Amino acid sequence: MKSLIIIPTYNEKENIKKLVNQVTELGFHILVIDDNSPDGTGDILEKLKLENEKINIMHRERKLGLGTAYIQGFKWALKRDFDYIFTMDADFSHNPAYLMGFLDKLSESDLVIGARYVKGGGVVNWPIQRKIISRCGSFYARTILCFPIKDCTSGFMGFRRKVLENIDLDEIKSEGYGFLIEMKYRTYRHGYKIEQYPIIFVDRLHGKSKISKNIIWEAIFLVWKLKFRIK
Numbered sequence: 001m002k003s004l005i006i007i008p009t010y011n012e013k014e015n016i017k018k019l020v021n022q023v024t025e026l027g028f029h030i031l032v033i034d035d036n037s038p039d040g041t042g043d044i045l046e047k048l049k050l051e052n053e054k055i056n057i058m059h060r061e062r063k064l065g066l067g068t069a070y071i072q073g074f075k076w077a078l079k080r081d082f083d084y085i086f087t088m089d090a091d092f093s094h095n096p097a098y099l100m101g102f103l104d105k106l107s108e109s110d111l112v113i114g115a116r117y118v119k120g121g122g123v124v125n126w127p128i129q130r131k132i133i134s135r136c137g138s139f140y141a142r143t144i145l146c147f148p149i150k151d152c153t154s155g156f157m158g159f160r161r162k163v164l165e166n167i168d169l170d171e172i173k174s175e176g177y178g179f180l181i182e183m184k185y186r187t188y189r190h191g192y193k194i195e196q197y198p199i200i201f202v203d204r205l206h207g208k209s210k211i212s213k214n215i216i217w218e219a220i221f222l223v224w225k226l227k228f229r230i231k
């Protein structure tokens with residue numbers, strides 16, 4: 001069984017080397033999708049790749065967003081022989097140590113979600129406002145879409161290949177949090193088995209957050225679109 005970890009990056013020079021080393025040492029292949037980071041993340045990756053054959057890099061011309069990065073990454077993985085495909089942030093909010101547990105759960109489920117808002121999960125170092133927005137966002141999406149997912153905006157996920165083969169990736173146009181909700185909802189509507197795996201999410205120690213207010217608004221409207229469009 002072969003697994004690929006897809007990691008989108010934009011200005012992650014403080015994190016990328018350590019992260020890539022930790023993930024590949026666990027035996028995983030990695031695809032980093034870098035949007036021409038002005039801080040030179042792409043160059044650091046090219047150097048690392050010379051010594052590590054598990055590293056793959058996709059360079060994009062400019063900052064094109066998390067959603068399109070993942071869609072391109074999924075398509076790249078499906079052209080190759082990967083059985084399990086994971087999504088993960090580069091900023092160590094998603095601890096690579098959980099990947100083995102995800103993999104274990106994927107033997108009996110189709111999607112594993114690293115979930116903060118289940119028993120055993122949690123968030124460390126976020127200000128109270130951010131905690132409230134995130135929890136309310138998940139509650140809002142779960143209620144409107146009537147689906148039993150506790151952490152709808154988690155970006156730490158593991159998919160069985162067949163899920164990505166059967167979701168129409170070209171139909172997905174959402175970004176940021178909207179994209180993360182949409183992937184979970186489409187997987188659920190297809191009837192796939194979803195496992196919520198408790199994780200402790202730690203706020204980034206290095207580098208800056210790239211999320212914007214627009215992305216929160218987009219997610220608020222998207223939930224209604226998904227409710228009426230996806231049967």
Ligand SMILES: Nc1nc2c(ncn2[C@@H]2O[C@H](COP(=O)(O)OP(=O)(O)OP(=O)(O)O)[C@@H](O)[C@H]2O)c(=O)[nH]1
Pocket residue numbers: 007008009010011012033034035063064065066069088089090091093203204208209210211
């Ligand atoms: N390729 C690419 N990667 C991106 C883009 N925007 C964000 N990322 C990466 O996506 C991941 C998540 O972005 P973050 O800024 O950490 O977003 P977040 O985790 O919601 O916000 P923080 O909690 O503040 O870190 C990180 O690995 C970023 O480097 C983008 O436009 N293109």
Ligand SMILES: [Mg+2]
Pocket residue numbers: 089091093204
């Ligand atoms: Mg982050």
